[in-house]
Amino acid sequence: MDLWTKGPIYPTIFMPTGFMMHIGLILKKMGFRLLVVTMVFIVVKSIIDSDYSDPFFTVTSFFYYVSGVIFFMFSWELSDRIIKKHLRDDPYKGLGWVAGVQILGKTIGALLPLFAIGYYLALFHFASVLDLKSQEPWLQFRMDFSRAALIATILILCNLFYFSGQVKNRLHTRMLKLEKEVLATNYKILKNQISPHFLFNSLHTLTSLMYEDRDLASDFTARLASCYRYILDNQDSDLTSLDKELSFLDSFIFMMDVRHQTSLSIRMEINLAPNTYVIPTLTLQMLMENALKHNSFSDKHPMEVIISNDHRYLRISNTLRKRNDAHSSTQLGLENIKNRFSFYTTSPVLIEQRNGHFTVSLPLLKKNVEQKSPLHLLT
Numbered sequence: 361m362d363l364w365t366k367g368p369i370y371p372t373i374f375m376p377t378g379f380m381m382h383i384g385l386i387l388k389k390m391g392f393r394l395l396v397v398t399m400v401f402i403v404v405k406s407i408i409d410s411d412y413s414d415p416f417f418t419v420t421s422f423f424y425y426v427s428g429v430i431f432f433m434f435s436w437e438l439s440d441r442i443i444k445k446h447l448r449d450d451p452y453k454g455l456g457w458v459a460g461v462q463i464l465g466k467t468i469g470a471l472l473p474l475f476a477i478g479y480y481l482a483l484f485h486f487a488s489v490l491d492l493k494s495q496e497p498w499l500q501f502r503m504d505f506s507r508a509a510l511i512a513t514i515l516i517l518c519n520l521f522y523f524s525g526q527v528k529n530r531l532h533t534r535m536l537k538l539e540k541e542v543l544a545t546n547y548k549i550l551k552n553q554i555s556p557h558f559l560f561n562s563l564h565t566l567t568s569l570m571y572e573d574r575d576l577a578s579d580f581t582a583r584l585a586s587c588y589r590y591i592l593d594n595q596d597s598d599l600t601s602l603d604k605e606l607s608f609l610d611s612f613i614f615m616m617d618v619r620h621q622t623s624l625s626i627r628m629e630i631n632l633a634p635n636t637y638v639i640p641t642l643t644l645q646m647l648m649e650n651a652l653k654h655n656s657f658s659d660k661h662p663m664e665v666i667i668s669n670d671h672r673y674l675r676i677s678n679t680l681r682k683r684n685d686a687h688s689s690t691q692l693g694l695e696n697i698k699n700r701f702s703f704y705t706t707s708p709v710l711i712e713q714r715n716g717h718f719t720v721s722l723p724l725l726k727k728n729v730e731q732k733s734p735l736h737l738l739t
Contacts, residue, residue: 390433397432400511401425419491427478428508434474435512439467439519447527455524460517467516468509475508559588565619580618583611591642598700600641601727602674603634609644609667616648623657629668638725640700644676646693647720651678655718672707673721680718694720704729 405421442463443455455463482490483497483504494500562584569577590608594600606628613626626648648665655678657663665678697720698709707723 393433393436394429397429398425400432401428404507404511423482423490423492427482431471431475431478431508432512432515435467435471435515436519438470439463439516442467443519443523447523455520455527460520460524463520464513464516468513471512472505472509475505475512479504479508561619562615565615569618576618580615583614586611587615594641597641599638599704599725599729601635602637602639605639605641605644606630606634609648612645612648616652620657622659623662624652624665625662626665627667629666632669632724636727638727638729639674639722640697643697643700643722646697647676650693651676651718654683655679655681656683657681669724672724673710674724675719675721677717677719680713680716697722701725 401424405424446455446459446463479501483492483494483501487493487497492500562580566577566580566584569580587608590604590611594604609628613628616624616626644667651663651665655663657679661681663679663681665676668675668677694709694711701707701709701723704725705723709723710719710721712719712721
C-alpha cells in the first residue's frame with residue numbers, strides 16, 4: 361500500500377460505526393473548507409466595498425458568496441485529486457518545483473473555463489435576476505474572472521505547500537523506521553557473529569582445562585553458562601541495566617583470564633551506581649572482542665584493558681598494538697554501537713587513538729532514558 365492509498369471502505373450494514381466515522385471526516389473537511397471560503401469572501405468584499413456603502417446581505421452578495429463556495433470547493437477538491445494522483449503514481453518523487461508548476465497548470469487549466477462560463481452566464485443572461493447592475497458588463501466579467509483565477513491560484517499553491525509538508529513528514533517517518541530496522545538487523549548479525557565465535561574459543565579452552573585442572577574447568581563451565589544465559593535472556597532487548605552488563609562482563613573477564621593468562625590484563629575501575637544506568641545490550645562484549653581481534657598480545661607484550669568512568673562517560677581503553685596479519689576492519693561493530701546510542705542520547709560515542717591506547721567512551725544513559733529521533737542519521 362502506498363502513502364496515498366485510501367483507507368478501507370466501511371459497509372453501512374456490517375460496520376455502521378466505521379461508516380459514520382467516514383461521514384464525520386468528510387463533514388469535518390467540508391466544514392473547514394466552508395469556513396475558509398467564507399472568511400476569504402468577507403475579506404474580499406471588505407476590500408472591494410471599503411466605504412461599506414452597499415448592504416452586506418443582498419441578492420448580488422448572495423450570488424457571489426454561493427458562486428465562490430461552489431467554485432472554490434470544486435477547486436480545492438480538484439487540486440486534492442490531482443496532487444494525490446501525482447503522488448500515487450510515485451509516492452517518493454515528492455512535489456518539487458517542476459511537479460508543482462505542472463499540477464498548478466493542470467488545475468488552473470481545468471478551472472478557468474468553469475469560471476468563465478459561470479460569470480458569463482451570470483452577467484449576460486441572468487443579470488436582472490441576480491441584480492448584477494453594471495454599465496460595463498465585459499469589464500465586470502474580466503474583474504470577476506481575474507479575481508477568481510487569482511484566489512484559485514493562491515489556494516492551489518497553499519494546497520501544494522501543505523501536501524509537500526505531508527510528503528516530507530511521511531518520508532521522514534518512514535526513513536527513521538527503516539533506519540531503526542537496519543540498525544536492529546545489524547545488531548542481530550553482530551550477535552550471531554559474536555556468539556558462535558565466543559562459544560568456539562570457550563569450548564576449546566574448556567577442553568584443555570578438563571585435562572589440566574578439573575576444578576578450574578568446573579568454574580569455567582559455570583561462567584560460560586552464566587554468559588550464555590545472559591545472552592539468551594537479553595537477545596530481544598536493546599537496553600539492559602549496566603549492573604547486569606558489568607556482572608556479565610565479570611564472568612567474561614574470568615574466562616579471558618583463564619584463556620589468555622598473563623598475556624591479558626583486564627581491570628575494572630568503576631566508580632558509580634551501575635543499577636541507575638542502562639546500556640545497549642552486549643556493547644561491552646563487542647568492544648572486548650574487537651580489542652582481542654584487532655590487537656596482538658603475548659606474555660612478553662601483554663595487552664591491558666581498563667574499564668573506567670567519569671560523570672558523563674564509561675570508558676573502555678586497551679593497549680594499541682595492531683596485528684600485522686589482521687584484515688582491514690569494516691568498523692561495523694563501532695558504527696553499530698554509535699548508531700544504537702544515538703537513539704537515546706545526543707552525546708556522541710567518542711573514539712580516540714593516542715599514546716599507544718585505543719579508547720572508546722560511551723555516554724552514560726540514565727535508567728529512565730527515552731528513545732529520541734536520530735535526525736542526524738538522515739543526513
